[in-house]
Each structure stands twice: as structure tokens, then as C-alpha cells.
Amino acid sequence: MGRGDDRISNMPDPILETILTMMPLKSAIRTGVLSRRWRSLWEHNLLSTTTLDFDEDFSTSQSPKEFVLNVNRYLLQLQHTSKKLDKFSVYFCPFDLFLPEIQRWISFAISKGVKELNLDLSQGFTDPRHGGFIDGRAPFRLPDCLFQCKSLTHLSLSRCDLLSSPLAFAHWSQLQSLSLKLVSLSQDGLHDLLNTSCKQLQSLTLNDSLSHQNVNLALAPDLRLKSLTMVNSGRLFDMEIFAPNLQSFHYYGEFCRGSHSFNVSSLVDAFICPLKWPGGDDLYVTLLTDLSHVKVLTINTAILWDIVISEENEQLFPIGFHNLQELQLIVDSMTDESLDDIYGFFRLCPCPFLERLFIQAMQGPQYVDFNHLEVIKLTNFKGWGNEIRLLKFLLEKALVLESLIIVTAPLEKNKKPSERRGLAILRGQLSKLPKASSQAHIVLCESCEDDKRCQPLHADVNPEYYYLEDRFTLALSMKIGVDLEDMDGDASQDTYQLAMIGTPMNPSKHVELKTFEADRSGLVSEMCNWYLMNL
Amino acid sequence: MVGVKKKMVTLVSSDGVEFVVEKRVAEQSLFIKNALNEGGVEEKVMIPIPKVTSDTLSSVLEYCEKHASATEFQENEIEEWDKEYIEKADLDLLYYLLQASYSMSIMGLMELGAKKVASLIRGKSPQEIRELFNIKNDFTPEQEEEIRREMQWNYE
The missing domain is CATH 3.30.160 (Double Stranded RNA Binding Domain)
Incomplete structure (x- = not known):
């Protein structure tokens, strides 16, 4: 075969169709502009598809108007086929103008017997300080046909209004998984949903979706709910969960500072990674005690910290993890303090049957790219x-x-x-x-x-003005007569911290003693003494 | 198993090269499996594989051998192996592997190859895709204009 031959277009249809189904919708549509062969392939592929993902990938680089035009164009082509639709997803930032369109899309998907519906309307203008929306848009009013739809097994809604429908969830008896984000759900609504309407529900995600300050999840013993994920943006205060069949519990976000009560005797795995650490009120420690029968556990720095600072309260420890087989620790970075926290956990929380241990130090910021850095x-x-x-x-x-x-x-x-x-x-x-x-x-x-041609513009500024470590090191070595270069890397880091504390840039006279108490070399404490005397 | 003679079959590539492989390896291909069943197993041990050259067949059999003993490995080991296997195939081989997996009915290999091609197409502009695969734009200027209007949002 020569270099200039079309290697791909001559392949049999089933191969090319398989290739198309393995691409996101946007890329698959794009192949329709390549040649006549690809155009007819794509059209055929569209007519036979059972999945329509107008997802984030599809919606980027389109204006809302284009998005609506394009979705409508593809739905029009599908209107007269008898093909059922398994999955329909929309990721869109709607303006009021387009709300009827979204309602029509939902009706369309339901008329095709859709089983999985994902509606993410969570885009919008947010305040960077607290993340709340400032665009003044009301949550999307879902069409009645959605509440009457009996074929749904998986439903995911974001920034929608569930409260306004009098129908509630009575028809969603086949629902197996439900994910709600920024959907206001009342305590009664939650209770009705779980205990009366959706008795087949196996998986529930509540992402900032409760209209009240406490979550009270009391499940009848015959319910199947196996997996619960909660994301708390700070509104939640109390948490009471009685779910004897629950197997998996995931918790992210701010921690509830009120009372906790957990009765989850069948729980197998727990993922507890709250954002902030509490003010030493042992909240996480009591939570861990309630969950100590799990086989798989993931916790983060906030939890490790709480364990270590609660150590003095002897009646809380040890917490025995006697079933634990797999443990994952997510730590902010691998500093000396992180080591102390990890040692503290193993000292205070024995897990004698542990088989697999994962320790993950946090990566640098993920969504950072340097597109011009040379x-x-x-x-x-x-x-x-x-x-x-x-x-x-x-x-x-x-x-x-x-x-x-x-x-x-x-x-x-x-x-x-x-x-x-x-x-x-x-x-x-x-x-x-x-x-x-x-x-x-x-x-x-x-x-x-060193090749001096590559220098920053400010290369000639006197190091005395910015290089705090050197100044401090010099002063110290003169006073106590030691060669600081001989210290190991950790001790130098401590020196650096000391230097930072005492400089005009950081006028705090409060010295955090945690680092020093945990020190490993006599030299550092000698330095501390000297420093504190001279402060 | 010790003492039990492994059942072997001989596959003949389109350019006449014979490959002697274990039956369980060859049966990763539904095409061969059916051919063996039709022929009353013991007698018919010579199977011609039309349209698949010896170079391609040897690569296909490498895949079959790994997947015939898939139960000995962990799932992610096989996944890793697949990834490396398809990664080292150049465009020519990829094209032949897809053709062969289709004609020999090896679904796993076909999906693996299709996924690789999909990843090559993904994120590229139409012009880049045409250049990569030498696809000729055979639309009339009028059609082209219409498509361009309709697809403007998806051109970059």
C-alpha cells in the first residue's frame, strides 16, 4: 500500500462504526465533514445510536444559541425513528429564552423511553469568594412529563427545581440511582423519596441539595440503598443516618459541626475527606468510631490532624479498626508534620488485619497549564x-x-x-x-x-533585602558558633521557618511551638532557645 | 498439563507462511473456532487465513496468545498489556490489525484498534484528520459550503 492511499475509509462499515461509537459526540459529528463516505457513516451512526451525550465536551466553544440549534438539528433527525434511547445528557447554561427548549428535549427523551437522564444546568456566574450564584437565575422548572416517567433508572439533576411539582417522585419506582446537585430538597421530600417512592434506589448523591440544616436519613430495613454520597458546602449542621443496609458512604466538603448519629452496621467502605479541620471538638474522632467496622477506608489530613490533637482525651482511644483491609491516606504534602500525623494514626487506631495501604500526597494544582512558559x-x-x-x-x-x-x-x-x-x-x-x-x-x-545570559531582570538586587534565610543563618552561626551547613535538610527548613517568623514581613511574635516540640535534633531546640531569648 | 499433548492447529497466512499454534490460542478467533467445529476437530488442522499476511498474523497471534491465558493475569495487567501492544503499532499495522480482527472475528482486538483510531481522531481538526489518514475531500463546492455553515461551531 502506497503512502498516499486512504488507509481508513476503505475499511468495512462495522469497523468504522465501532470507531465512531468510541468517540465523544462532538468528535464523531466532526467526522461528518471529512468526505461523503464519512458523512453517510455518521448519519447512519446517529440514526442507530442509543446514547446522546450533549455533554461538556460537546458544549464547549458553542454559544448557547448554537448549542440549541445543534441539539435541535440532531433531535429532528431522530424524531421519526423508532429507535429507543438509553441515555440522554445535556450540559448547558440556559438563559430564560431557552428554558422551553430544554423542556422539549426532556419530553423528547422521555418519549423515546430514556432510561438514564443527566441534566446539568449548573453553569452560571458565581461569586469567587463563596462560590454562590449571582446570576439571579431561578432553578430550572422540570416539566411534568419527567415526574410521570416510569422508565427512568438513572437520573442526575443539577440546578433544577424539585419542590414545585405536586407529583413528587411517585412514578419513579424503577429508579436505581439518583444524583442531585444544587437541587433544593426538603426533609419531608427526602423521606418520601427514600421510604415511599423510590424503593429500588441503590445509589444516592446529595450535593448541596438539602433545603434544611440537618440530614435525617432513617431508612426502613427493607430498602436497598447501598451507596450514599454527601457533598456539603457548609449549610449542613446535623447528620443523623440510620441505614442498616448501607454499604458505601462518601463524604466531601465542609464538615457538619452539629450532632452526629450513625447507625450503618452493614457499611463496608467509607470515604471521609472534609475540607476543614475542626476546632478540636473531636467531631471526626467520634465519626471514625461509628465507622470503625469498615473494610475499606479513605481519610485525609483533616481527619489525621483531629486524631492527633485529640490524643490527650484518653477515653476516645484507641479506635480499633478490626475489619480494615484497605486504607488510603490523602495527605496535603509529605512534610514532617504529615509523618507525625500518619504515625499518630497508627499509634491510636490499630488496624491489625490491614492488607493494602495507599498513601497519596496531594499533587500540585491540577487545572494549571503553562501554555507559554519557555x-x-x-x-x-x-x-x-x-x-x-x-x-x-x-x-x-x-x-x-x-x-x-x-x-x-x-x-x-x-x-x-x-x-x-x-x-x-x-x-x-x-x-x-x-x-x-x-x-x-x-x-x-x-x-x-552558570550561564549568566539567562538572568531575571531583577538579578542585581542586593540579596540582603530578600534572602532572609542567609541573614538569619549568618546571625545564628555567629552567636552559637555552629556550622549550619552541616545540618540536614529538615533542620534547615526549620531555620527557614524561624527566620520567617521574626522578619518584618511577618511581624507575628507568636511562635508556633508544634514544630519545635516535635523536633528531632538538639541543635534546633538550641536555636529556638536562642531565638526566643532574642525576640 | 504434564503428559497431555496440547492440541495444535496450523494457520496459513495469505502469503503462504504456516503458523503452528495451540488450539486454545487460535480459538480466540471466532472465525477459526467455527471452522474447527465444522471440520470435526481432529482432522482439519490446516486453516488458511485469507487476506491476512504473515507479518500481521504474527502480531494478531501475539494478542491471541496473551488473551488465551488471560485468566492467569489480573484484569489491570491485561489492560496494561493491551495498551502497550496497541501503542507500539504504527498506522499501517493498526490498519491491518483492524482488517484482520474483523475478518477473523476477534472482537476484543477490533475494539482495541478502534479505540486507538478514535483517540487519534479526537481533538483534531477535519484538515488534520484528512492529512493523517489521506482522506480525500470529495464534496462538491456547494455541499462543502453547506456543511461548513452547518458545522461552523465544530471546525476548530
């Missing part, structure tokens, strides 16, 4: 774990990076040959880091080889 230069590089992590983050995000220049910290005068070898090892380590930009060139050199 040069990165790091000086005084020491090859510590933190620095390598920072480099890994930058290399993964800088899409068009051309060069990364790393200048190592100056070596001691009486440098040992082993440190030279360190440089070679470092070079090997760096070359293995994944790079988003294939053309990125990594230069690793010693300070004496």
Missing part, C-alpha cells in the same frame, strides 16, 4: 525531594518549555568526590521525569558554570 531556571538547587517534586510539577504542566536550567548550590571548599557523584545521580533522576514538552532541554550545572 524557560525555567532554578538556582541553589540541592536535589531534595521537595525540589524534585516541584520540577516534576513544572515539567508536567509546561507545554512549550524549551529549557530548564538547574544550577546546583555551591559545594563546600573541602568537597568530597562523593558529592560529584551526587550530581551524576541527580542528572539521571532528572532525565527520567516526564515532560509535557518534548523539546524541553534540561541543563544541570554547578554554580561556577
